[in-house]
Amino acid sequence: MRLYSTLSRRLEQLPAPPGPIGMYVCGPTVYQRAHVGNARPFVVFSWLARWLRARGYDVTFVHNITDVNDSIYEAAPGASADLAARATAWYVEDVGSLGLGLPDHMPKATETIAEIVTMIERLVSSGHAYVVEGDVYFRVSSYPDYGELSNQRSDEMAEQEPNPLKEDPRDFALWKRTKAGEDTAWDSPFGRGRPGWHIECSAMAETLLGSAFEIHGAGLDIVFPHNENELAQSRAVGSEYARIWMHNGMLRFVGEKMSKSIGNVQTIREVIDRWGHETFLLFLLSAHWRKPIDFSDETMEQAQAQAESFRNVFRGAKVDGGGDWRRLEEILDDDFNTAEALALFHSWRAHGELDALRRGLEVFGLGSLAEEGSAPLAIEERARARQQARAERDFGEADRLREEIEAAGWEVRDVAESPGFRLVRRR
């Protein structure tokens, strides 16, 4: 199994199964209903975990929830804890409805404060951090490799709002003293306050996966500064931290300008309600995980048509046969190329190699495409009545009944086998 790492800028080989494989994936800051873009890393890395397990690896998948942060304070002044709790529940619900299960651990920043404080103390005592008026900052100059992940020339970094407490503009906050309007704060050796954005990930990852693990996942947009800072603070205290750094490409909204009004953002909830989770998963499957993908009605309609074609093959005569599973292993073991895997699935579909197809779809949480629900009795009765009308060559009545069935969200297809028709859900 080879995976591309942002850190080394090349493909990295995974150790042979069973590993173990520790996988940490940066999660969202919870202050609103998660949008579709947030779903991409969750889906990509959930798929990867499922595939690694199918290949015999012992995987521990950790995905955090950032439930203390400036954006939460801003979104709910004086009631941030309440909003964070609500939005956490939303996220778990939304992401759970994708049909991929949940990660092994979903730690919250607010439940990791003790570990965060311990880590900051280690950084301070080793000279990699300093305390100023209740704030604690990471001392970038103490870590020579700073910038290795994002390839930023750190000496040219300018700050928009200079912070006079910092020794160096590049330094970043590990701990922030509590301010007016913030309703959550914890006591620490540095004073009452709350963690900065980056330290929580280092603390949670090390707590659950140890000081060295295989994979770190995140969206490409947080390579800098978040992942860079994470890496720096962990390595500064002597941890190897993650070996392979994977960054998924962005999900884009085409045809819609970067309008300041947030009208062009759709939530995971809305997308699943409109298209169904299978269509959304198939849409994401169609692009390699490192490439950008455009979200639009047209691309979603194409995914929907593909979902339908997979459902149809399982509804047809069962011609189960082989299917070259080794080919799928080759494709996915080479940097997890899901777009090519999708092409292989279509080939299996066309050749009626349904055993392999069903197994392959299940890896990606799409096993439900192979299952057919039965229609309500009222619909089935209409379909029988239509058969009767057809037998009597009363096609006007037959067409009328078909329209009724369609209005109820079902499609009737005439087939050779008994009872002569098949009912298919259309929405």
Place this chain on the structure above:
RNA sequence: GGCGCCGUGGCCGAGUGGUUAGGCAGAGGCCUGCAAAGCCUCGUACUCCGGUUCGAAUCCGGACGGCGCCUCCA
């Protein structure tokens, strides 16, 4: 301005030196009371300009275009 990614047929999207990607849409056909589904046939694409090579979508250089990040956005 800095760091990085990308540009494939109407649309989506693999492919990294020479043999068919695949899907969606479209056209014709088989099948059907009419459909739907399925099957068959049909498109010889690779932003542009140079270069390397017997040969480039694939390697190198440049141009143009698009995108991400540059202190808290997955």
